[in-house]
Amino acid sequence: EAMVGELSSFRDCGIYSLPEGSGAVFVDPVLVLSKSYARHRLRRSSYYARSFQTSQGGARGGAAAEEQVGDTSGASGKRKRKKKGKPRDMNERERAAELRHQEARPFLVKAHECFLHAAELLSVLPTVTRDDGSSQVETEAPPRNFIELGSVWQASHWEISLCLPPQGKLSGLREKESTQSCSNLCAVRTVMPLFDNPVANETDDDLDAEFLNSRYILPSKSCLHMSDLRRIHDLIPAHSDYGFNLIVIDPPWENASAYQKSLYPTLPSRYFLYIPVRQLAHTQGALVALWVTNREKLRIFVEKELFPAWGVTDVSVFYWLKVKDDGSLIGDLDLFHHRPYECLVLGYINSKEICSGCDVSYTLPQSNQVIISIPSAYSRKPPLGKLLSEYVPGPRPGKFVELFARELQSGWTCWGNEPLCFQDARYFVKV
Numbered sequence: 001e002a003m004v005g006e007l008s009s010f011r012d013c014g015i016y017s018l019p020e021g022s023g024a025v026f027v028d029p030v031l032v033l034s035k036s037y038a039r040h041r042l043r044r045s046s047y048y049a050r051s052f053q054t055s056q057g058g059a060r061g062g063a064a065a066e067e068q069v070g071d072t073s074g075a076s077g078k079r080k081r082k083k084k085g086k087p088r089d090m091n092e093r094e095r096a097a098e099l100r101h102q103e104a105r106p107f108l109v110k111a112h113e114c115f116l117h118a119a120e121l122l123s124v125l126p127t128v129t130r131d132d133g134s135s136q137v138e139t140e141a142p143p144r145n146f147i148e149l150g151s152v153w154q155a156s157h158w159e160i161s162l163c164l165p166p167q168g169k170l171s172g173l174r175e176k177e178s179t180q181s182c183s184n185l186c187a188v189r190t191v192m193p194l195f196d197n198p199v200a201n202e203t204d205d206d207l208d209a210e211f212l213n214s215r216y217i218l219p220s221k222s223c224l225h226m227s228d229l230r231r232i233h234d235l236i237p238a239h240s241d242y243g244f245n246l247i248v249i250d251p252p253w254e255n256a257s258a259y260q261k262s263l264y265p266t267l268p269s270r271y272f273l274y275i276p277v278r279q280l281a282h283t284q285g286a287l288v289a290l291w292v293t294n295r296e297k298l299r300i301f302v303e304k305e306l307f308p309a310w311g312v313t314d315v316s317v318f319y320w321l322k323v324k325d326d327g328s329l330i331g332d333l334d335l336f337h338h339r340p341y342e343c344l345v346l347g348y349i350n351s352k353e354i355c356s357g358c359d360v361s362y363t364l365p366q367s368n369q370v371i372i373s374i375p376s377a378y379s380r381k382p383p384l385g386k387l388l389s390e391y392v393p394g395p396r397p398g399k400f401v402e403l404f405a406r407e408l409q410s411g412w413t414c415w416g417n418e419p420l421c422f423q424d425a426r427y428f429v430k431v
């Protein structure tokens, strides 16, 4: 019966806690993200475009398909033959990476086994994650490239217009209100600069927004701040009592993958030393959650340089394990350069002040927990707010910020050079 309860709570909130001791949860990002909206839900076929294309066996696209096609080509055959020879010795860094993998491995294996034993979850997965019948969006015009738009001189002139309900409340710096009535759907339209300016939906409802003839959906109590890293200091609150209690960071780490390169620009790791994490944190402390790829060089950089520079202590590590909808891993766990998991490194700012004057007590996370999910077509990370809330210090509800965000969430400030990327109205279905 506990299982049935778990299943219905999964259908409701998108998180399935695997049995105690497994240290693992299964997450459906589409269900979790849809909780941010009052009148919309995410369109499954746009989140999982790649998996749908694969399972339909029709036209294929995305990196997975390219990799597979590549595998049958002569070039990769040569590669394979070459690999059959005597394995070359690992260098020091590779050995360190392997050691790290061996440390993580038992937790990943155990989590995956528990997931495979969750029969009732597995039995509903193909239905839950199947295309909801909403038509594909692939054939329409490509989504707007905010990175390009934000980098031209005209950027400061471009405005987003928000469609407010009759007594809607809204804030935005340099806001200029016009009461010209527009479509019959909205009573008031408010116009403000889109780039280098916070744009907030302070209402309790989803808001429609318009920018260059496209429509976007902004979840309630969310704030989007679209700017380049050069202007990240604009995010620092005027007083640290208004700082953030949860700071999620998914930096554009440099990456050899051509697929990744075509998705967004990357930056040298050293740039991230200057992210003002300490100034963004709340006086009562902040939990910092940083996504790191499996490159050993980066893990060392984070431990030895980045976290010390930011003042982050009490470090622990979670893993994001990627599976298919039949429950299998997306790839061999032991494949050296393509691990089917990524790391989330956690730590605290101001952990010493943990109990002095804190409103609510919170627990420190135990290392080696595993978040299992089916990865999306665009390498989006699973949403973390609900999973991490018990570890967040400070007043409730906490203030959450995501740096380098590509989408919005209710209750969050989302900063980056394209936080509207996945807010296009065509990625949503009205409910």
Ligand code: SAM
Residues within 6 Å of the ligand: 147, 227, 228, 229, 230, 250, 251, 252, 253, 264, 265, 266, 267, 379, 380, 381, 382, 404, 405, 406, 407, 416, 417, 418
């Ligand atoms: N967490 C996101 C998700 O789940 O979809 C993915 C974030 S992705 C790893 C990194 C983001 O950083 C990309 O959106 C990229 O465009 C952005 N970015 C790259 N260079 C930037 C810069 N100079 N300033 C601000 N954002 C930048």
